[in-house]
Amino acid sequence: MEWCQVRTNPERRQALIDAAIEVLAQEGARGLTFRAVDKEAGVPTGTASNYFANRDDLLTQVGSRFYERLQPSEATMAKLTEGPKTRANITELMREVVSRIEAFRTGYLALLELRLEATRRPELRTVLTERVRADIDFNVRNHLDSGLPGDEKSVLLLYLALNWLIVDRLTLPEVFTEEQSQELIEAAVERIIGGGD
Structure with missing residues (x-):
């Protein structure tokens, strides 16, 4: 039950995507892992994998987030x-x-x-x-x-x-x-x- 609630927390999802932006800028696409995103966001290991189906899903959402923030x-x-x-x-x-x-x-x-x-x-x-x-x-x-x-x-x-x-x-x-x-x-x-x- 708690896993579903965490997964649908929009603020947490946004924070993870923002962390992914920072990882991409610092480490490049090869450095973008769920573990790196968790670390950058300051959340427990495994959190990002609860929010994104896979790395492609995360990359796609980062692309949209950039335009939202600008x-x-x-x-x-x-x-x-x-x-x-x-x-x-x-x-x-x-x-x-x-x-x-x-x-x-x-x-x-x-x-x-x-x-x-x-x-x-x-x-x-x-x-x-x-x-x-x-x-x-x-x-x-x-x-x-x-x-x-x-x-x-x-x-x-x-x-x-x-x-x-x-x-x-x-x-x-x-x-x-x-x-x-x-x-x-x-x-x-x-x-x-x-x-x-």
Whole structure:
């Protein structure tokens, strides 16, 4: 009876998934074991195996959790929908996205590990493809609905450019200084969106 209650405890499940994110970021996909997750979460050995059917199940849930934790704040969404319809506002929004992801460094590093693992695991690839596509669609739809300058291709190009900047910032932080990163974000918006404010 107690096993079933533990298994359905949503807070415990979330804590285990968050611990798995940390393990992935620190040890890579090969280091992601139920024992490592239990240790990172500070729970008794065997706990994670009560919550996840297998390692693939855990990997899949980590992929979803990353996006849950990176949801934009209400203030950011208000800036998108109610803020000025200018290139400068887009630049500020892009800076906020990069900062938000950099603040969750382990989450993004875990996502990179998941993407590599997805090349070998079709089910994980399917889940990540659906989740990333949904995130891209969400960003395109919100941008277009907000009336900000730029079109769907603009959003996609910013997504591609800023993702690689984020990879460099989180994996090789000495490649670009913070100042250079800010300048590159502004230049990307200026060149991709074009036109004046």
